[in-house]
Amino acid sequence: MMTLRTALLFFVILALFIFIETADAIAFQAKISPQDIYQGDAFVIKVSGTKSSEAPVAIMDGKQFVFSKCGEDCFIAIGAVDLETKPGRKKIKLEMRNQEQYLGLVVKRAMFPSISLTLPEEKVSPGAEDMERIEKENEKLKELWGKETEPMWKGDFIRPVKNEISTVFGTKRIFNKKKTSIHRGMDFRAKEGEEIKASNQGRVVLAEELFFGGNTVILDHGSGIYTVYMHLSALNVKNGDIVPKADVIGLAGSTGRASGPHLHFGIKVLGINANPVSLFGLKL
Template structure:
């Protein structure tokens, strides 16, 4: 009789939930439903581990950062071409594995017609070489993942009306179609542009399409891009604070008039800037 009690006692210890010995691990993904091209937030609570967790979603890895004792945070993103469905999120911390889900809803992106000077839509051979060079330089920037510099939520660089949304199909001069990888804000020439979060300037250059461009590295694979500026007030390696004025609105590069093009990259994925700003970090 004593033995069977001992056996039951041991069995109970083995199968008792973790919550009896400590708080169980909580994984929170917000928002629960997103659109292709959106950013999302994963929060882990009560994880006692020596290993910084990593989330794998749609074959992409997003590294967590500790934001409190035993709690971690990661900003992820879903590619604009990802299929609308329920995705599994695999979270690895040493030899511990956890699962969560993310629902990607279907979205129809708008098409818009714009007219530009022919040479900006169909560049000559010399310009094509320049464009290829600039593209290569930018691609190299997105490959680098540095330590976290962002603090809290990201902010709008300018509080103006949006003229062209993220993901819009732009039909140029009735001939060429290109995807709009950012948002355009209506603005007057010379209006101040603010840094979306803390970070380090990694590029200040005049690009064929982007005109005067600034790229800020916010760490953990997140970059913000500001284009068509009239002038740039920062230089590479400058450490920037959230809200600091980094330049002024202009119409340099491929632009129909003064406006700010604002883009976000997360782990090389083009992300809807509005979706990142909406995250309650």
């Protein structure tokens, strides 16, 4: 028969075991910020207290986020929702050390403005030869976005130029009263020749003239994050260069489909065109 002392010892060990198991189960914290976003916005997932060198796995709409280290016991990933995402609640499944957690995200409806623009006809309705070039360029860009390289970005993303915004992200543009397109980036006012800075550390993966973008620079920041700078008058970098944050990558201009000098700035987050303003606001 079990003595009282043995029974007591047995319960103490059992309680201790349950305590350790529970402590282990709640040992890491996962947080999304902001938790309320608008269509087209970027957000950040931070997982801390992981006690593991292995990155967590987080999935939303079948797409996996790319985590990078943000300290001894911390992982960080940037995500985004497309501007056509249906408003409502979204779930992110997070897996870490064989445990599952669900994180909630609320997507609110964004109000996107509409504007009319007049441009040279050949930039609105390109001829067959130009169309061939446009298609080739689109293919090249599509290939670029498909790559997910090692994280190179460090800390917050900064504005490439400290000027006013002239056309916001998501604006519906009507060209010469007939063609429409959604503005999947943002425009900053800029004088011809004004210095344009790298929003974060990255590698130059494109530095050339495109039909619509004119002189364009694309930086790969790793983790599936890219920044795009268009209509430049001069390029200061070449393909393959590693560019530190805030380095001058080119000068503002009006090359490509532009009605005057300005900077078109775009971001890609895991293949999604996101609102750059939301990226600037993230504490990384």
